[in-house]
Amino acid sequence: xxxxxxxxxxxxxxxxxxxxxxxxxxxxxxxxxxxxxxxxxxxxxxxxxxxxxxxxxxxxxxxxxxxxxxxxxxxxxxxxxxxxxxxxxxxxxxxxxxxxxxxxxxxxxxxxxxxxxxxxxxxxxxxxxxxxxxxxxxxxxxxxxxxxxxxxxxxxxxxxxxxxxxxxxxxxxxxxxxxxxxxxxxxxxxxxxxxxxxxxxxxxxxxxxxxxxxxxxxxxxxxxxxxxxxxxxxxxxxxxxxxxxxxxxxxxxxxxxxxxxxxxxxxxxxxx
Numbered sequence: 558x559x560x561x562x563x564x565x566x567x568x569x570x571x572x573x574x575x576x577x578x579x580x581x582x583x584x585x586x587x588x589x590x591x592x593x594x595x596x597x598x599x600x601x602x603x604x605x606x607x608x609x610x611x612x613x614x615x616x617x618x619x620x621x622x623x624x625x626x627x628x629x630x631x632x633x634x635x636x637x638x639x640x641x642x643x644x645x646x647x648x649x650x651x652x653x654x655x656x657x658x659x660x661x662x663x664x665x666x667x668x669x670x671x672x673x674x675x676x677x678x679x680x681x682x683x684x685x686x687x688x689x690x691x692x693x694x695x696x697x698x699x700x701x702x703x704x705x706x707x708x709x710x711x712x713x714x715x716x717x718x719x720x721x722x723x724x725x726x727x728x729x730x731x732x733x734x735x736x737x738x739x740x741x742x743x744x745x746x747x748x749x750x751x752x753x754x755x756x757x758x759x760x761x762x763x764x765x766x767x768x769x770x771x772x773x774x775x776x777x778x779x780x781x782x783x784x785x786x787x788x789x790x791x792x793x794x795x796x797x798x799x800x801x802x803x804x805x806x807x808x809x810x811x812x813x814x815x816x817x818x819x820x821x822x823x824x825x826x827x828x829x
Contacts (some may be wrong), residue, residue, distance in 0.1 A: 561596060568592055568716065581779040582740055583747065584770070585720050586617035593694070593713055594619045597706050600674060600697040603629040604717050605638055606682070606690040606741060613638055613690060614741050616721075621751065621763050628668050629693065636665040637679035638691040645688045647711065648679045650701045675699045680711050682718040689718060689737065743781035750784040758798055772800045 571585060586604050593602040601620065605613040615629040632638040637648040651658055653675055659666045669677060674695040682690040692714040696702070702710070721740065754765035773783045786792035 564592060564596055568713070581773075581781075582720060583617060583743055583780045584774070586717055587770075589713065589717055589720070590617045590619045593692070593710065596713075597694065597702065597710055598698075599678075599694045599702070601625055601695040603632075603693040604682070604690065605629065605632060605642075605693060606721070606737060607642055607688075608741055609738065611642075613642060614744070616690070616740060616744055621766050624672050628665075628672055628674075628695075631665050631668055632691075632693065635662045637662075637677055638693050641679035641681050641691045642688055645681050645683065645686075647681065647707070649707060651677050651679075652699065653677060669695065673697055676701075678702065678707070678710070680707075680714045682714050682721070684715075684718045684722055689721065692717065743784075746784045746788060747780055750787050753787065754794060754797075757794060768800065769797060772797045775800070 568589065571588065590602040590604055593599065602618070603615055603625075604617045606616045607613055612633045614633060615626065618626060618629060637651055641648050653659075653666045653669045672695075674697055676696040676699055678694040678696075680692045680694070681688050682692060692710065694702075694710060721737070750769065751762050751766050754769055755762045758765055758768075769783070770780065772778075773780050783792060787794060
């Protein structure tokens with residue numbers, strides 16, 4: 558069985574790889590959100606990133622269930638993550654059954670409870686005092702998270718921030734904004750492709766995304782790149798569908814992706 562220390566080591570090795578050369582930011586954060594669930598004993602995790610209008614959007618989630626994604630999407634305009642992003646402080650041990658929370662965020666608390674959650678926590682994605690988003694933790698157990706787990710959660714939020722804002726992409730503030738917007742655009746394209754594949758293959762979105770992701774990793778392709786190839790018709794989806802997902806993906810190599818390399822700046826053609 559993988560120990561907590563082993564899991565932490567794997568996370569920081571992945572972070573080190575992300576700082577060297579190209580890497581797939583969506584895939585990295587998808588893994589990180591799932592590891593947060595394992596390490597922190599929470600029910601669900603989402604990583605939300607702010608756009609140029611200071612609205613939060615989901616960049617990665619611990620699973621792809623529609624109800625959960627809708628819940629994360631709600632937090633673009635209400636909920637603890639919005640306040641966490643704006644004030645830069647952690648909002649912890651929030652009971653979703655508390656009347657004060659229900660009055661403060663009525664739609665959010667109602668949807669969260671309908672999804673089976675009883676508590677939530679929001680931690681800032683921050684780098685040297687700059688806030689770019691929030692890490693959202695949902696609990697199905699009302700017991701408050703331990704102090705050491707919250708410290709680890711903030712460390713993982715910081716790791717996510719480092720992965721998003723690689724030092725070599727921050728030479729200019731305009732370049733940084735481009736990187737963030739490119740990541741958000743990539744997530745939108747991937748969401749579109751998940752729905753396309755699920756309908757085309759007559760399976761759940763989770764299953765379709767699993768096959769899509771396994772194919773991308775085994776062929777050293779970024780999720781966003783493969784998604785765009787599907788939407789523009791240059792990728793045969795039958796080749797992905799028949800891919801043997803039982804074959805372990807090839808180990809990630811340095812230089813397999815970055816939020817946006819010099820030749821991947823977002824443009825009017827960023828979305829299909």
